[in-house]
Amino acid sequence: MNARVALFVSLLALVTAPWAAAQGFGGLGTQAEGFAAPERGARLDFPKDHGAHPDYRIEWWYLTANMTGPDGTPYGLQWTLFRSALAPFETQGWDSPQVWLGHAAVTTEQAHYTSERFARGGTGQAGVTAAPFEAWIDDWHMRGPDFDKMQLRASGSQFSYDVALTAQGPLVFHGDEGYSVKSEQGQASYYYSQPFFDLEGTLTLPEGEVTVTGTAWLDREWSSQPLASDQTGWDWFSLSFDSGDKLMGFRLRQADGTYFTSGTWITAQGGTAALPNGSFEAEPLAVTDVGGREVPTGWQVQVPDYGLDVTVDALNPRAWMDLSVPYWEGPVTVQGSHAGVGYLEMTGYD
Secondary structure, eight states: OHHHHHHHHHHHHHHHHHHTSTTSSTTTTSOOTTSOOOOTTOOOOTTGGGSOOTTSSEEEEEEEEEEEOTTOOEEEEEEEEEEEESSSOOOSSTTOOEEEEEEEEEEOSSOEEEEEEEEETTSSSEEEETTTEEEEETTEEEEEEETTEEEEEEEOSSOEEEEEEEEOSOOEEOTBTTEEEOSTTOOEEEEEEEEEEEEEEEEEETTEEEEEEEEEEEEEEEESOOSOTTEEEEEEEEEEETTSOEEEEEEEEETTSOEEEEEEEEOTTSOEEEEOTTSSEEEEEEEEEETTEEEEEEEEEEEGGGTEEEEEEESSTTOEEOSSSOEEEEEEEEEESSOEEEEEEEOSOO
């Protein structure tokens, strides 16, 4: 057993080291010879593609939720399962090259609770099955009869949650039918979302249990080299407006001070329009010192083609994920031409 533990620790160090690079989830801009690469025009296949793709180097199942308690108090929730690979295949047992990482968080206006789990592939400790759908790491899970109706659970030393998710709209495909370009050089990923979940359930916090209702957004993405070598991090927004429309947008920061942007405008009925580079605009308005890091936690976001001009503010500016892969992640409020709520993720500020 000691030999197995040593092997796991060595593998984990190899996989997480590039993720924690200055690039912010870095390693994602390094060459990935031997791994599969996304191809424009490939048709995503469901339910198969809800499952894992071990021939690609990196993949995630990423859920965020905006919720309120009975008295209107706002809360945010995150549940993420990451898969990272040293080689483009899966085997059973401790020689598997697949490594799994789980992150969970709950955010309030005053607090940000986080937890982290690690697992080796091939041992049953973590994984994803497509049908019936289940994603798990230890006793954390997101599972249900299919991708439209699921139960979500996670816990940490100061929090837990158990919530039900029910999809009220279709899957959304970003970029060119799920082929999402990330740079002028053409790096890309496969990327789709289910942004139409209704949520209800229970949070358990240090002060007790809270019944919550709200909405949730699940992102699915996989690739082998989704970033260019000169990209230093990203600022990613998922915004849900009171009108029912939604917006996914991101800007990738480049070493020369410029940005590559992309986004998707999503109608209340699930129709989509891709936003090419330059169509989505995001500029910091306020910066917060988070443990010595200058992190932009107030933004102006504009999409001129859709009349969008809003300010986006963090519910808790100190929502730093101080884990093995550090980044900022938390719920936001939206005001201006459109009102609503959403989530913001920022990497590369560590």
